[in-house]
Amino acid sequence: MPTTTTDSFLIPFVPADQSGSDTLPLHSKDTDLELSTISDPLRPSDQTALESSIIRSASEDTEDSDTGSRKKSSRPSPIVVDSHTPESPPLASDASSSSNTSQETSQMSRRTRSSPNPKANGLSETTAAQEKQNGHASSRESGDSMDSHLEQRRKHLVLDSPSSESQTAHLMGREAFSLDNEVPDIPSTPKPTNTSFFDLPRQDRRNFLLLVLLYFLQGIPMGLAGGSVPFLLKSHLSYGQIGVFSLASYPYSLKLLWSPIVDAVWSPKLGRRKSWIIPIQICSGFGMIYLGGRVKEMMVAAGASDGSGVWSFTWWWFFLVFLCATQDIAVDGWALTLLSPPNLSYASTAQTVGLTAGHFLSYTVFLAFSAPDFANRWFRATPSPEGVMTLGGYLTFWGWAYLLVTAALVILKREEKTKDQDGVLEVYRSMIGVLKLKNIQSIIIIHLIAKIGFQANDAVTNLKLLDKGFSQEDMALTVLIDFPFEISLGYYAGRWSTSNPPIHIWCYAFIGRLVAACLAQAVVMIFPANGVQPWYLLTVIGSHIFSTFTSTVMFVAISAFHAKIADPVIGGTYMTLLATVSNLGGTFPRFFILKLVDAFTAATCNPPLEPPKDLKALKGDLITSPFSCVAEAEKHRCIDGAGVCVIERDGYYITNVVCVIIGVVTFVLYIRPTAMRLQGLPLRAWRLVAG
Numbered sequence: 001m002p003t004t005t006t007d008s009f010l011i012p013f014v015p016a017d018q019s020g021s022d023t024l025p026l027h028s029k030d031t032d033l034e035l036s037t038i039s040d041p042l043r044p045s046d047q048t049a050l051e052s053s054i055i056r057s058a059s060e061d062t063e064d065s066d067t068g069s070r071k072k073s074s075r076p077s078p079i080v081v082d083s084h085t086p087e088s089p090p091l092a093s094d095a096s097s098s099s100n101t102s103q104e105t106s107q108m109s110r111r112t113r114s115s116p117n118p119k120a121n122g123l124s125e126t127t128a129a130q131e132k133q134n135g136h137a138s139s140r141e142s143g144d145s146m147d148s149h150l151e152q153r154r155k156h157l158v159l160d161s162p163s164s165e166s167q168t169a170h171l172m173g174r175e176a177f178s179l180d181n182e183v184p185d186i187p188s189t190p191k192p193t194n195t196s197f198f199d200l201p202r203q204d205r206r207n208f209l210l211l212v213l214l215y216f217l218q219g220i221p222m223g224l225a226g227g228s229v230p231f232l233l234k235s236h237l238s239y240g241q242i243g244v245f246s247l248a249s250y251p252y253s254l255k256l257l258w259s260p261i262v263d264a265v266w267s268p269k270l271g272r273r274k275s276w277i278i279p280i281q282i283c284s285g286f287g288m289i290y291l292g293g294r295v296k297e298m299m300v301a302a303g304a305s306d307g308s309g310v311w312s313f314t315w316w317w318f319f320l321v322f323l324c325a326t327q328d329i330a331v332d333g334w335a336l337t338l339l340s341p342p343n344l345s346y347a348s349t350a351q352t353v354g355l356t357a358g359h360f361l362s363y364t365v366f367l368a369f370s371a372p373d374f375a376n377r378w379f380r381a382t383p384s385p386e387g388v389m390t391l392g393g394y395l396t397f398w399g400w401a402y403l404l405v406t407a408a409l410v411i412l413k414r415e416e417k418t419k420d421q422d423g424v425l426e427v428y429r430s431m432i433g434v435l436k437l438k439n440i441q442s443i444i445i446i447h448l449i450a451k452i453g454f455q456a457n458d459a460v461t462n463l464k465l466l467d468k469g470f471s472q473e474d475m476a477l478t479v480l481i482d483f484p485f486e487i488s489l490g491y492y493a494g495r496w497s498t499s500n501p502p503i504h505i506w507c508y509a510f511i512g513r514l515v516a517a518c519l520a521q522a523v524v525m526i527f528p529a530n531g532v533q534p535w536y537l538l539t540v541i542g543s544h545i546f547s548t549f550t551s552t553v554m555f556v557a558i559s560a561f562h563a564k565i566a567d568p569v570i571g572g573t574y575m576t577l578l579a580t581v582s583n584l585g586g587t588f589p590r591f592f593i594l595k596l597v598d599a600f601t602a603a604t605c606n607p608p609l610e611p612p613k614d615l616k617a618l619k620g621d622l623i624t625s626p627f628s629c630v631a632e633a634e635k636h637r638c639i640d641g642a643g644v645c646v647i648e649r650d651g652y653y654i655t656n657v658v659c660v661i662i663g664v665v666t667f668v669l670y671i672r673p674t675a676m677r678l679q680g681l682p683l684r685a686w687r688l689v690a691g
Contacts, residue, residue, distance in 0.1 A: 200343055207338040210413065211350035212357075214331045217281070217405065219358015220398050221288065221320045224391075225249055227363030228370070229317070231475065232391060234466050236303030238632040239601075239651075241310045242463065243594025245302075246587075248317035253584040255325040256576050260427035262329040271415030273334035278406055280327045285402030287320055292396030299391075303633050337416060360483060366394055368476035377473075430573050433688045439681060442674055443578070447585040450510065450671055453663015455589045456656040457517035457547065460597055461524060464652050465540065468527045474537055482544050489549045493556040502561040503679040507672055509553035514663050516547040521656050558582060561679070565686040593655060598630055600651030605629040605638035612642050 197205065225248050233242055266275035291298075298316075301309040335347035368374050370387035379388055434440055451458075462475060496505050523543045528536055559579070566574040607623040615622060620640030629635040629645040638645045 197346075200346070201340065204339055204343050204346070208346050208350055211331065211335050211338060211347065212354040213405065214277070214327070215351050215354025216358040217284075217398075217402060218324045218328055218331070219355045219360075220362050221284070221317075221324055222252070222355070223359035223362025224366070224395075225317050225321050227359070228367050229391070230463065231367060231466065231472060232370070233299060233302065234463055234632070236299055236632060237310060238598050238630065239460065239463065240595045240598035241303070241632070243459075243591045244310050245314045245317070246459070246590045246594065248314050248321055249587060251318065251322040251325045252328075253580060253587045255329055256431070256580040258326070259329045259576065260424045262326060263333060263427070264424040268417065271417070273330045273337075274409070274413075274415050276330040277327055277334070278410060280323050280330070281402050281406040281409075284320060284323045284327075285399045285406065287316070287323070288395045288399030288402065290399075291316055291320075292392045292394070292399060295392045295395060296390075334415075356487075362394075364476055364479045364483060367472060368480070370394075371472040371476060373471055374473040374476070427573060430688075431577060434567075434574060434577055437686065437688070439678055439685055443678060444581050446671055446675060447578075447581045448588075449585070449666055451586045452589050453510075453659055453667070454513045454517040454547075455586070455593045456597075456652065456659040457520045458551075458586070459590045459593050460652050460655070461520045464524050465527070468524065470527075470532060470540070474532055474540075478537075478541050478544050481541055482548050485545050486548050486552055489552055493553040496553070496557075501679060502557045502564065503675050506554055506557035506561070507667075507675065509550045509557060510663075510667060510671070512550035513547070513554060514660055514667075516543070516550050517656060517660050517663075519543050520547060521653060524652070565683065567687050593659065596655045596658075597651040600649065600654040601630050601647065602649040603629045603635070603645055603647045605634065605643045605645050608642045608644070618642055 197208070200208070230242050230245060233245060237245070262276055266272045270278065298309075298313050302313040303309070332347075332351075335350065336344065339346055366389055369389040370391065372383075372385055372387050375387045376383040435444075466472065466475065493505075520543055523539055526536075526539075562575055562578040562582075566578070605623060605627050607625060611622060612618065618641060620637055623638060623641035623643035627634065627638075629638045629643075635645050
């Protein structure tokens, strides 16, 4: 499956004023402009003049705030008007009456904002009764048009504010702001329009394509390390030794540990992001060229001496993945400045397109073209033991491509100079503060144990199919057909997570993923003795699609929950932390699962009943006594010496059953109850400072 990546983004929102007080826009203190009830009526001419004065005052404030400053005004801060019909509002006739009325209005406004009683949102019962006695109606219809006009101006002002941090500080500083409940939708808020790629400014289009290229280059080694290379190693290594190689993918799950350093340390001469991207791509290019010239011998050496050579091979790929993870941090930060603010949503699109395309090319396409059967069937008249592509040639080609792109980046692309300096210690303090929250600790435990139940299916099933006789060409075809389903079904998963509680969707997908693990084991068990038939190939494809679908739904649902609970003040750090822990939960168990498969497997190499007539035709020494052939090297020695490796107990079946049992028990006893409890918590429970 394609490797998921972590994005963090902050979506500012405007919570509806829950106090219900009729405060005119651009005022947030107790002396704000208030709509309240006064005791003397206004003449229609006075009412019209006063409304014009209010609108002119609000307009002046709006214009001043757009320029980043507010002019001092000589007009009094509390202007009292009525929100009822023109016949009902009174006007104070002398200074003392106006002063007393303003004090009473301010006191009533403060009581209204602090009162949880819904009746406090409108006129009090006493005031309503007095108006009835005076013969005045309590309708608010005549003031609605003016209120909605001014309210619309206020919303545009918030949307046009310079930064999300200032918006957050302003909103959370209001007395009516609360994190106890969900923020209601504001129907009158204008939604941003969707802009197609060709409608973007020319500079944004060019920068978008640059981002796609940089993310695509990251996907090349990631697709090899996480997809193709384990399949190619299966003929040299056992499951436990492949588990050692799985450690190479750990840096991508741990990049949060050094991401603050990448953001804070840089050279002003090269630029904040190019200071990391250029040297990283140079190192990646030379590293891939070096591996390309030696990878074939290194893979053979990895399986020699009982697999002890796999560690040196793993460290080379660990180094490549570490470079890709570090480059991803720098490119993520550069995307925020390469694209103009209205088109920042295209940054995540560029990441999705680039990484998916790179992973798809290095996993699905390369796996098919490196298969000898595929090449001999479609591209050759004379059969050959190698495919159209080899791992060494593929690595060498993309190593030079890395260097070429880096040279073009140095010459053709300039980065805007900046003097911003991020504090590394502040970011680490925020991370530690988040980790101290008990609710965060609970969700971290869930992430670390949730994927154990289906880890054997994710890590071993495809390798076991190859071991049974499923060809590399058929496996590439299975992954190729699965790819469009993964993309399309992920769209519907996003819709379900939007219209339903995300944890509910996640729990349903969790159960479905356990079922998929059981189905996958059944598919392996019914492998045809006479080879892969069309019906069996369709069965494998259907099982693979179902497993991928449940995995995609889980990922989309938990990502929606992360976005919901993330603290907007430190949204980037918060989201990246949760996504990293979730990714780590699917990475660290793989090493132990693959080791368990070998530990539970029992296989014996039996010598031939009769020695072969032509001993020179043997590829190895003749087998004369039984020995264990669990390790891949011992299995090849057995076959080369005319022996027969008989599997007495398959560790895959035992490991998968144990994983599913662990998944069911942890889901029933801890994961589901804890997850449902966390979903029911108010938003303030996820903040560093409650409320």
